[in-house]
Amino acid sequence: MYSSRKICLPLVAILLAAASLAGAAEPGSFGYGRVASPAQIAGWDIDVRGEDGAGLPPGKGTVDRGADVYAEQCAACHGTFGEGEGRFPKLVGGVGSLRDERPELTVGSYWPFAPTLWDYINRAMPMAAPHTLSADDVYALTAYILSLNDLVPHDFVADRNSLPKVKMRNRDNFIWTDPRPDTIAKPCMNACVNAADVRISSTAEGRDLTPRTTGPLDTMQPK
Amino acid sequence: MRPDPLRSKAVLSDLAGPDAPVARRSFLRLGAALTGSLALGSKPAMADPAQESPPADAPWSQSIGAGVVDRPYGRPADTEASVIRRNVPWLTASAESSVSFSPLQDLHGIITPNGLFFERHHAGRPDIDPAQHKLMIHGLVERPLLLTMKDILRFPSISRIHFIECPANGGMNWRAAQMNSLQFSHGMVSCAEWTGVRLSTLLEEVGVKKEAKWAMVEGADGAHMNRSLPLDKCLDDCLVVYAQNGEALRPEQGYPLRLVVPGWEGNVNIKWLRRIKLGDKPWHSREETSKYTDLMPDGTSRGFTWLIDAKSVVTFPCPEKPLDGPGLYEIRGLAWTGNGKVRRVDVSMDGGVNWQTARLHEPVLSKALTKFTLPWRWDGRPALVASRVIDEAGYVQPTIAELRKQRGSNSVYHNNSIQTWQVKSDGSVFNVQLA
Numbered sequence: 001m002y003s004s005r006k007i008c009l010p011l012v013a014i015l016l017a018a019a020s021l022a023g024a025a026e027p028g029s030f031g032y033g034r035v036a037s038p039a040q041i042a043g044w045d046i047d048v049r050g051e052d053g054a055g056l057p058p059g060k061g062t063v064d065r066g067a068d069v070y071a072e073q074c075a076a077c078h079g080t081f082g083e084g085e086g087r088f089p090k091l092v093g094g095v096g097s098l099r100d101e102r103p104e105l106t107v108g109s110y111w112p113f114a115p116t117l118w119d120y121i122n123r124a125m126p127m128a129a130p131h132t133l134s135a136d137d138v139y140a141l142t143a144y145i146l147s148l149n150d151l152v153p154h155d156f157v158a159d160r161n162s163l164p165k166v167k168m169r170n171r172d173n174f175i176w177t178d179p180r181p182d183t184i185a186k187p188c189m190n191a192c193v194n195a196a197d198v199r200i201s202s203t204a205e206g207r208d209l210t211p212r213t214t215g216p217l218d219t220m221q222p223k
Numbered sequence: 224m225r226p227d228p229l230r231s232k233a234v235l236s237d238l239a240g241p242d243a244p245v246a247r248r249s250f251l252r253l254g255a256a257l258t259g260s261l262a263l264g265s266k267p268a269m270a271d272p273a274q275e276s277p278p279a280d281a282p283w284s285q286s287i288g289a290g291v292v293d294r295p296y297g298r299p300a301d302t303e304a305s306v307i308r309r310n311v312p313w314l315t316a317s318a319e320s321s322v323s324f325s326p327l328q329d330l331h332g333i334i335t336p337n338g339l340f341f342e343r344h345h346a347g348r349p350d351i352d353p354a355q356h357k358l359m360i361h362g363l364v365e366r367p368l369l370l371t372m373k374d375i376l377r378f379p380s381i382s383r384i385h386f387i388e389c390p391a392n393g394g395m396n397w398r399a400a401q402m403n404s405l406q407f408s409h410g411m412v413s414c415a416e417w418t419g420v421r422l423s424t425l426l427e428e429v430g431v432k433k434e435a436k437w438a439m440v441e442g443a444d445g446a447h448m449n450r451s452l453p454l455d456k457c458l459d460d461c462l463v464v465y466a467q468n469g470e471a472l473r474p475e476q477g478y479p480l481r482l483v484v485p486g487w488e489g490n491v492n493i494k495w496l497r498r499i500k501l502g503d504k505p506w507h508s509r510e511e512t513s514k515y516t517d518l519m520p521d522g523t524s525r526g527f528t529w530l531i532d533a534k535s536v537v538t539f540p541c542p543e544k545p546l547d548g549p550g551l552y553e554i555r556g557l558a559w560t561g562n563g564k565v566r567r568v569d570v571s572m573d574g575g576v577n578w579q580t581a582r583l584h585e586p587v588l589s590k591a592l593t594k595f596t597l598p599w600r601w602d603g604r605p606a607l608v609a610s611r612v613i614d615e616a617g618y619v620q621p622t623i624a625e626l627r628k629q630r631g632s633n634s635v636y637h638n639n640s641i642q643t644w645q646v647k648s649d650g651s652v653f654n655v656q657l658a
Contacts, residue, residue, distance in 0.1 A: 020458040031520075032377050033370035040369055044498055047439055047449060050507030070378075083253050087316035098522040103633055105513065113507050120509035124346060127319070131447075174516065176505075176526045180637075182629045183621040187569065187613055189578045198574040198607065200645065201266025201658040204403035204542075205263050209395075211312065213328065213543050214305040220312040 023215075046122060050113030053164035059135035065153075068146025069137050073126045082148045088170035092148045095169060109150030112174055114166035118142045120157070139163075243641040279374045295600045296386075304349060309341060309406060314395075319347035321445075322389065324410025327536075327557070328543035333592040334384070334415035337468050342475045343389050343411070346445030346486070349495055353479035356443065358463070364502035364535075372479050375465065378420040379657075380430075381574045383462060383485070384591045386559045388412035388531050390488035390515065393638035397621075405541035408642065408654055412523030412534075412559065414592040415476075417483045419464030422457050425499075435501040440482055443497035451490045451505035452484065456529075460485050463496065486561030486590040487529040492514050520631030533620050534639035535568055535595070535612035546650035549603035554581070560614035565593040572599065574607030574657055577621070581610070587653035607657070623656050 037066060048055040071080065078084055082091035092103025103109075122138045124130050133141070145160035151166055152158075204210065211218035265266040282342075299306065315321040325341040342348075355370045359368035392411035395401045402408045431454070438457050441449040452461070462483040465472060472478040477494030484491045489511060505511070506529070517525040535558035540546050558565045564587055569578035581595040595610070612620045623640035645655040 025427045027365045027428060030378060030428055033368045033374040033430075036275075036359055036367040036369040037583065039366060041359065043499070044359055045361070047441070047506055047508075049498060049502075049504065050512065051504065084292065089316075095488055095491055098518060099520065103518060107513075110513060112512050114508055116512055120513075121271070122507075123449070127317075127346065127445075130445045132345065138366075157451065159374075160597070170524075173523045174512075174526045177525055178525065178528045179530060180528065180617055183625045185619040185621050185625060187567075187578075187611065189569070189620050191576060192578070193574075193576055195573065195576045197658075198576060200655045200658040202399035202656045203645065204400040204654040205399060205645075209313070209401050210403045210407055211309060213309060213404055217307070217309060218312070222473065 007112060035182050046119075048115050048119035048122075050116035050119070051164075053115035053118075053160060056115060056118060056160035057135045058137055058160065060157050061136050061138070061140025062142050062157055063140075063143045063147045063154055066140035066147075066158075069133070069141055070144050071134075074141070077127065082145060085141055091145050093195070095149075098170070106149070108151065108169065110184070112168050112171045114142070114146060114163045114168055115152070117145060118163060181185075229550060232374075245379060247611050259554075259624040265297065266524035271529070293411065306339070308342060309410075311395075311402075322346050322391070322411060323497055325413050326406050327410055327412075327538050328405045328541050330538070333414055333557070333586075333588075333594055334468060335415055337415070337470065339410045340413040340415065340467070340473065340476055343489060344444070344475075345448050348475050349431055349444045351443060351479060351495060356479050356497070358480060358493045358497060358499070358501045360425060360501075362439075362502050363432040363435035363635060365432065366428075366503055368425075368429050370425075372465065375463065375480065376418060378424055381416055381421055381462065382416055382418040382482075383460075384414065384416045384586075384588050385483055385485045386412055386414040386431075386531075386590065386592050387483070388534075388559070390490065390528075390531070390636040393640070394635045394655070396654070397635065397638050398632045400656045402647075403542050403654050405536070405543055406537060406543045410534045411489070412557075412592070414559075415467045417464040418466035418469070419462045419480075419483070422461035422463050422482070425463060426457060426501075431501060437502050437505050439498075439500045439502060439506050440491070440493045441498040441500075442477075442493050442497065443495040444600045446599075448490075448493060448510060448511055449506065450493060451508065451527075452491060452529075454501070454597050456484065458488070478600075484529075486531055486563075488515065488531060491529060515636060516632035517630065517636050519634065525634075528637060532560070532637065532639045533565070533612045533618050535610040535620060536642045537570070537608055537610050540608065540646060540650075540652045541644060542652045542654060545652050546601055547647060548650065549601050551598060551600050553619070554597045554599050554608065556581070556595050556610050558583075558595055558610070558612040559591065560612065560615040560616075560618070560620060561590060562614045563589045564615045565612055566615045566617075568593075569594040569613075570595075570597045570599075570612045571609045571611070572606045574609075575609060575641070576584045578611065601646070603648055605648055607619050607639050607643050607655070608646055609643040611641050624658065 005131035077088040078091050090106050092105045092108050094109035097103045121141050139158040143156050146152045211220055239629040306329040307325050321375045327340050358370045389411035397652040436454050438452045441447055464483050466478055467476055469615040480496045482493045482496050516526055537556040554570055557566045568581045570581050571578045584594040587593050620641055626640050643655050643657055645653045
């Protein structure tokens with residue numbers, strides 16, 4: 001790294017300067033491993049940033065193409081129109097439900113950024129065979145799911161320029177700094193509440209939701 | 224096969240033969256004692272004449288046991304077979320994207336045995352060949368690196384004891400008391416001694432560029448699970464670990480390499496760690512937008528709520544371990560906080576009217592499970608047993624009512640409320656919530 005052909009004085013100066021950086025080691029001071037080449041990095045560098053789509057690759061996909069791929073690769077779990085089979089996640093619906101007693105959190109009602117949808121499909125779906133879709137097909141699936149949610153028109157073409165511009169419904173409703181602690185209790189020790197006011201508001205007794213905790217695993221099939 | 228002279232037929236028939244009443248009786252007694260794994264609450268048989276006679280020499284005392292490598296990798300006694308991780312079949316669509324719970328009701332210390340550490344997978348448990356596993360560190364760095372497991376093992380090592388808790392632990396009790404079990408209400412927390420290399424050491428080795436503010440951490444599993452972490456936390460106390468309680472990580476815990484982010488929600492402790500990328504902004508991945516965000520009653524959501532707030536729970540008595548008649552008991556429990564150390568735990572037997580301070584057991588470690596106990600003479604009357612932790616930041620564990628007042632009941636995550644166990648006069652115990 002430091003050429004031995006260089007004269008001693010600058011080397012001493014460099015060492016002194018390094019030592020004065022309060023223990024901060026020079027990069028590569030252990031020298032283990034290999035410097036990753038650009039080609040090696042490209043092989044794994046799959047992440048896409050939600051807010052601005054940084055990292056989206058070249059390629060594009062239409063809603064119609066997405067519908068075809070979706071029917072083949074996704075509908076079995078997520079339902080033909082994203083309604084979700086069984087307990088598999090819904091990909092549509094719930095718009096306007098976030099303040100309800102039973103809110104439905106979906107791409108349409110909850111997700112703040114469209115590029116995150118491309119990233120997640122590319123990263124994790126279809127569940128049993130992840131990382132098998134082409135970039136074009138991931139764009140097409142993204143376009144299809146956005147259109148199922150009425151977030152883009154039917155002729156929408158998803159690509160690295162169009163996706164970051166899709167305005168998601170819930171985009172402005174996230175607070176990204178943690179406001180906790182949001183409760184301030186005082187550790188009272190005696191007569192903290194009126195004993196007559198202590199009342200059970202709910203009990204798990206008799207609810208039949210709890211698997212057994214002895215014997216073999218409980219499949220909870222109806223007995 | 225030649226008969227083994229050490230295992231004579233006579234010994235075996237002693238166990239079952241009618242001419243061995245003493246041995247058989249002691250065997251039955253053993254069975255009764257063990258049905259509830261070292262049962263704290265099993266009733267002694269009142270009129271059993273065996274109670275009065277001198278203790279018998281048990282069959283295992285009259286024979287020779289198994290040799291040293293009979294079980295080259297040991298395992299618990301067969302009678303402990305009920306002490307296992309368990310899942311809630313109705314909770315998730317598939318076991319590959321699901322969770323299992325640690326049997327806290329049968330654990331006695333602050334360290335979770337490796338086979339009982341709770342699991343949370345997003346694309347199942349990969350079985351990784353460590354010879355092929357690599358960690359890439361790149362992005363806003365001077366010198367991007369590709370490290371093998373051999374390389375990582377050469378870095379200066381460090382061991383730390385830390386809990387990991389899924390922020391959805393207790394999520395099923397946000398709306399109401401639902402799970403009548405300690406295992407299913409609190410079992411998504413576990414604690415281990417982790418060994419590896421400081422993340423700061425690795426980041427110094429690659430050289431962090433001035434513009435870098437965030438790290439994206441990613442797993443090698445089928446979901447390539449990824450999260451954003453502020454660089455400050457990475458440089459503070461994060462660990463890249465290859466060992467858990469002294470042995471290689473279990474596959475369920477990220478073998479061969481995982482991230483430990485002390486005191487922060489389980490999901491950011493990326494398992495099967497394959498990549499760390501530094502950047503100037505967070506990524507807003509699916510796991511930090513669609514999931515692991517907290518929906519408030521006004522329709523807004525909190526994101527990047529990483530900290531595990533202080534929490535405690537009484538582990539005895541609990542629904543799985545009822546009381547066995549009036550008398551003196553030791554209330555036992557666990558407390559933990561992402562803020563650092565547990566400072567104090569108070570216990571109430573009357574639903575929070577009066578509290579007594581419990582004894583904390585050493586070691587009391589930062590961001591680790593801490594054990595507490597308090598002697599209690601139970602008079603046989605109904606009781607409401609609860610614990611309340613105060614951590615070194617002065618934060619006091621809230622009631623579920625206080626939490627709901629701030630956050631409603633749709634937020635799923637970060638329910639760190641006081642747990643109340645209702646003890647009925649027959650000693651049975653139920654999960655309840657107080658108004």
